[in-house]
Amino acid sequence: xxxxxxxxxxxxxxxxxxxxxxxxxxxxxxxxxxxxxxxxxxxxxxxxxxxxxxxxxxxxxxxxxxxxxxxxxxxxxxxxxxxxxxxxxxxxxxxxxxxxxxxxxxxxxxxxxxxxxxxxxxxxxxxxxxxxxxxxxxxxxxxxxxxxxxxxxxxxxxxxxxxxxxxxxxxxxxxxxxxxxxxxxxxxxxxxxxxxxxxxxxxxxxxxxxxxxxxxxxxxxxxxxxxxxxxxxxxxxxxxxxxxxxxxxxxxxxxxxxxxxxxxxxxxxxxxxxxxxxxxxxxxxxxxxxxxxxxxxxxxxxxxxxxxxxxxxxxxxxxxxxxxxxxxxxxxxxxxxxxxxxxxxxxxxxxxxxxxxxxxxxxxxxxxxxxxxxxxxxxxxxxxxxx
Amino acid sequence: xxxxxxxxxxxxxxxxxxxxxxxxxxxxxxxxxxxxxxxxxxxxxxxxxxxxxxxxxxxxxxxxxxxxxxxxxxxxxxxxxxxxxxxxxxxxxxxxxxxxxxxxxxxxxxxxxxxxxxxxxxxxxxxxxxxxxxxxxxxxxxxxxxxxxxxxxxxxxxxxxxxxxxxxxxxxxxxxxxxxxxxxx
Amino acid sequence: xxxxxxxxxxxxxxxxxxxxxxxxxxxxxxxxxxxxxxxxxxxxxxxxxxxxxxxxxxxxxxxxxxxxxxxxxxxxxxxxxxxxxxxxxxxxxxxxxxxxxxxxxxxxxxxxxxxxxxxxxxxxxxxxxxxxxxxxxxxxxxxxxxxxxxxxxxxxxxxxxxxxxxxxxxxxxxxxxxxxxxxxxxxxxxxxxxxxxxxxxxxxxxxxxxxxxxxxxxxxxxxxxxxxxxxxxxxxxxxxxxxxxxxxxxxxxxxxxxxxxxxxxxxxxxxxxxxxxxxxxxxxxxxxxxxxxxxxxxxxxxxxxxxxxxxxxxxxxxxxxxxxxxxxxxxxxxxxxxxxxxxxxxxxxxxxxxxxxxxxxxxxxxxxxxxxxxxxxxxxxxxxxxxxxxxxxxxxxxxxxxxxxxx
Numbered sequence: 001x002x003x004x005x006x007x008x009x010x011x012x013x014x015x016x017x018x019x020x021x022x023x024x025x026x027x028x029x030x031x032x033x034x035x036x037x038x039x040x041x042x043x044x045x046x047x048x049x050x051x052x053x054x055x056x057x058x059x060x061x062x063x064x065x066x067x068x069x070x071x072x073x074x075x076x077x078x079x080x081x082x083x084x085x086x087x088x089x090x091x092x093x094x095x096x097x098x099x100x101x102x103x104x105x106x107x108x109x110x111x112x113x114x115x116x117x118x119x120x121x122x123x124x125x126x127x128x129x130x131x132x133x134x135x136x137x138x139x140x141x142x143x144x145x146x147x148x149x150x151x152x153x154x155x156x157x158x159x160x161x162x163x164x165x166x167x168x169x170x171x172x173x174x175x176x177x178x179x180x181x182x183x184x185x186x187x188x189x190x191x192x193x194x195x196x197x198x199x200x201x202x203x204x205x206x207x208x209x210x211x212x213x214x215x216x217x218x219x220x221x222x223x224x225x226x227x228x229x230x231x232x233x234x235x236x237x238x239x240x241x242x243x244x245x246x247x248x249x250x251x252x253x254x255x256x257x258x259x260x261x262x263x264x265x266x267x268x269x270x271x272x273x274x275x276x277x278x279x280x281x282x283x284x285x286x287x288x289x290x291x292x293x294x295x296x297x298x299x300x301x302x303x304x305x306x307x308x309x310x311x312x313x314x315x316x317x318x319x320x321x322x323x324x325x326x327x328x329x330x331x332x333x334x335x336x337x338x339x340x341x342x343x344x345x346x347x348x349x350x351x352x353x354x355x356x357x358x359x360x361x362x363x364x365x366x367x368x369x370x371x372x373x374x375x376x377x378x379x380x381x382x383x384x385x386x387x
Numbered sequence: 388x389x390x391x392x393x394x395x396x397x398x399x400x401x402x403x404x405x406x407x408x409x410x411x412x413x414x415x416x417x418x419x420x421x422x423x424x425x426x427x428x429x430x431x432x433x434x435x436x437x438x439x440x441x442x443x444x445x446x447x448x449x450x451x452x453x454x455x456x457x458x459x460x461x462x463x464x465x466x467x468x469x470x471x472x473x474x475x476x477x478x479x480x481x482x483x484x485x486x487x488x489x490x491x492x493x494x495x496x497x498x499x500x501x502x503x504x505x506x507x508x509x510x511x512x513x514x515x516x517x518x519x520x521x522x523x524x525x526x527x528x529x530x531x532x533x534x535x536x537x538x539x540x541x542x543x544x545x546x547x548x549x550x551x552x553x554x555x556x557x558x559x560x561x562x563x564x565x566x567x568x569x570x571x572x
Numbered sequence: 573x574x575x576x577x578x579x580x581x582x583x584x585x586x587x588x589x590x591x592x593x594x595x596x597x598x599x600x601x602x603x604x605x606x607x608x609x610x611x612x613x614x615x616x617x618x619x620x621x622x623x624x625x626x627x628x629x630x631x632x633x634x635x636x637x638x639x640x641x642x643x644x645x646x647x648x649x650x651x652x653x654x655x656x657x658x659x660x661x662x663x664x665x666x667x668x669x670x671x672x673x674x675x676x677x678x679x680x681x682x683x684x685x686x687x688x689x690x691x692x693x694x695x696x697x698x699x700x701x702x703x704x705x706x707x708x709x710x711x712x713x714x715x716x717x718x719x720x721x722x723x724x725x726x727x728x729x730x731x732x733x734x735x736x737x738x739x740x741x742x743x744x745x746x747x748x749x750x751x752x753x754x755x756x757x758x759x760x761x762x763x764x765x766x767x768x769x770x771x772x773x774x775x776x777x778x779x780x781x782x783x784x785x786x787x788x789x790x791x792x793x794x795x796x797x798x799x800x801x802x803x804x805x806x807x808x809x810x811x812x813x814x815x816x817x818x819x820x821x822x823x824x825x826x827x828x829x830x831x832x833x834x835x836x837x838x839x840x841x842x843x844x845x846x847x848x849x850x851x852x853x854x855x856x857x858x859x860x861x862x863x864x865x866x867x868x869x870x871x872x873x874x875x876x877x878x879x880x881x882x883x884x885x886x887x888x889x890x891x892x893x894x895x896x897x898x899x900x901x902x903x904x905x906x907x908x909x910x911x912x913x914x915x916x917x918x919x920x921x922x923x924x925x926x927x928x929x930x931x932x933x934x935x936x937x938x939x940x941x942x943x944x945x946x947x948x949x950x951x952x953x954x955x956x957x958x959x960x961x962x963x964x965x966x967x968x969x970x971x972x973x974x975x976x977x978x979x
Contacts, residue, residue, distance in 0.1 A: 075464030078496030139895025145631035163441035185572025205410040210400040302570040306563040369897045411892045413956040418968040421634045
């Protein structure tokens with residue numbers, strides 16, 4: 001490999017009869033169809049069975065945290081979309097919440113409801129991609145296209161709401177950028193009516209398919225203690241049976257007013273904490289998101305959607321740490337202000353970074369085909385890891 | 388593995404595969420959802436016209452109603468808008484000699500169109516911007532030095548400017564306003 | 573074929589100045605070339621078109637629709653594109669093996685067509701050991717794939733080649749074991765003989781002869797899928813893991829040869845299954861006085877049966893199922909398919925001894941069971957459509973449908 005600190009220790013064994021065998025060092029390079037984004041793994045394998053898979057991150061590092069210090073409070077919001085472009089609303093939400101906490105701004109209730117609607121739609125968006133990509137990585141291409149087709153309908157809704165399909169920039173400091181357009185509630189309700197049965201159909205197509213469950217059940221088991229030790233969050237943590245959800249346990253926005261379940265893995269088809277559990281938690285979370293969306297549409301109050309925030313925003317000096325329950329789990333935003341129009345420091349803590357740190361440990365003894373399943377089940381996205 | 392679980396494995400495999408095949412077969416008879424863009428859309432339909440009002444496509448500047456306040460230049464986080472405006476007493480106000488937007492840098496965030504007082508700078512549904520050279524992506528809106536617009540008290544009466552202003556103000560007022568209450572869903 | 577040549581030499585059309593075996597050989601070469609260039613290659617190409625259109629409809633899209641009227645010339649365009657591509661041989665690759673590997677694979681595939689019948693008289697060589705020859709020659713593909721994987725000097729290609737070798741060699745066993753019930757029922761290894769022992773009506777096919785033969789058909793089909801590197805057994809070319817497996821380093825025409833072998837092999841799978849179990853080219857009418865019409869109908873029957881079983885069904889399975897892992901594939905072969913195939917073989921042998929002419933009630937019962945299963949399946953499909961809240965206006969039974977409205 002030649003990279004300092006990245007030497008892989010190749011082991012040689014002498015079998016009976018003097019046959020010397022050596023491990024194979026494979027490079028699952030930055031360009032690869034199934035590493036979600038530009039991730040690189042240096043795999044040391046004994047034939048098909050891996051001994052170690054070392055992740056090499058940084059191919060998608062764009063210095064976003066440094067850019068925050070250059071573009072100012074308002075100007076950084078579009079950049080937060082790119083922190084995790086698969087689930088961009090949550091990143092918007094985190095930064096906006098951090099700024100509001102620093103400056104002591106209260107978001108109007110209707111604005112909070114708009115935020116939750118956008119968040120949960122984005123959760124559906126992200127989980128559809130995650131679940132579809134997982135199926136595709138394991139060889140089933142059709143469920144992926146079905147998931148993408150449903151995502152297209154969501155994209156249409158997002159276009160109406162904020163004008164963009166990927167980098168939403170929907171939220172602003174103090175609320176959201178636009179109120180719900182006229183007729184949006186009906187369109188969203190119509191989408192949900194159409195979509196919920198399709199989750200069941202998706203289950204019948206792939207989730208309980210014997211070949212699929214055989215690939216996932218019992219693979220890469222993360223015990224609850226390991227999950228906590230390695231700082232896993234979100235569906236990765238809940239897949240190991242730990243019922244922790246920031247929306248429930250450290251609530252923000254209007255989540256206390258909403259009624260929803262937090263699905264956890266139960267080890268139903270294999271061992272608790274295997275790839276299947278993490279996968280099925282995501283599918284179940286999609287159903288819960290639909291439930292939350294319907295409640296929001298019923299309960300949304302009248303009022304303004306944004307608070308008065310000066311264009312020359314200068315929060316008092318201080319720091320804060322806010323957390324949002326992103327599609328990939330607890331996303332933490334540590335923001336330090338020095339009283340000027342530019343943030344002093346912004347640090348983003350993402351769930352995928354912790355998850356990828358667990359790969360060397362998980363990959364021992366797995367087969368190469370399982371590495372793909374593990375990467376997909378942990379829902380790693382490179383932009384979140386590298387920022 | 389006992390005979391029971393062996394046979395159950397076989398039965399599970401057959402049943403789940405058959406159900407999956409049924410789902411796929413049901414898709415075979417559904418209408419495809421492909422839009423055969425760009426050359427086989429229905430006659431008379433431009434895809435751009437079907438996009439929603441808030442769609443953040445390529446930027447457009449209605450220079451006739453631009454007040455040269457430079458709010459968009461200040462708001463842009465990437466500094467892709469460059470405006471040169473000088474006070475010219477003889478002409479009677481600010482004269483713009485340059486209004487360039489580098490579309491190659493623009494990230495379509497919409498921060499420039501929010502603070503615009505007249506809605507001169509706004510996003511359009513246009514998304515077909517591919518070109519062969521990077522230089523051609525810099526859109527230069529000022530052809531000759533232009534006098535900045537001064538909003539008239541009591542509304543605009545000029546037949547050319549009034550519709551532009553109306554459209555621009557509709558675009559800008561679509562943004563969230565702390566003093567405006569929304570209702571319903 | 574040989575009788576035709578004999579007749580032509582006997583009545584002087586072909587001069588007897590050359591010995592008979594020369595004419596026979598020449599006729600075989602000529603017919604073989606016609607079959608290869610006018611049937612095998614176009615079938616391999618058209619199968620890709622059919623696959624892409626069918627898979628697209630399963631995914632709510634259209635598939636190729638720009639090159640040619642309904643995208644029908646897409647495969648020709650792909651072929652021309654591959655011919656025009658730069659021919660790269662990696663510097664560290666074993667050049668001779670690298671260059672030879674695609675040809676070994678293609679030979680292993682095309683050579684099967686020498687023994688595959690099209691109608692009662694249209695077969696290049698009616699070998700007495702027809703089916704044995706076909707099974708033996710398809711094993712040549714393993715050598716080619718291993719050569720490709722090894723000579724590429726690429727660890728991923730090597731993994732793909734080794735996986736494929738293990739897979740094909742393992743699945744030869746259940747495939748071979750499943751061929752024997754049909755051979756037992758027919759009493760001959762000759763392809764034409766096996767077809768002649770069946771009849772045109774569905775209950776006269778070997779697949780419905782007895783329950784063991786039915787299971788043998790299913791095992792044969794599964795094992796053939798594995799031999800052809802089709803999903804769910806497409807590990808050697810698992811796109812998401814090994815990029816392209818053993819064919820990673822291949823570009824241009826060499827790459828195309830591999831894929832042609834894979835898609836053309838679909839037809840071979842169908843042809844073998846049709847010959848052995850589905851009554852081959854048997855048609856209900858004798859048509860003694862119209863040989864051309866008879867052979868045309870027989871060929872059509874054979875091609876249609878082979879296409880449904882060998883092309884449509886694998887396409888359907890490929891785009892529904894995920895991929896099995898290497899060790900699971902091995903488990904499936906050795907722990908499930910081989911014991912079942914052995915049981916089928918013993919069962920058929922006992923059946924043949926007990927009921928030399930078969931039992932018509934059992935045949936009809938099996939046929940009825942299959943029809944019932946198909947009806948239940950259609951009901952399930954309708955259930956899925958109702959579940960997705962789709963009315964008649966959302967359905968389209970037109971295979972060439974397009975949806976032409978934006979937004």
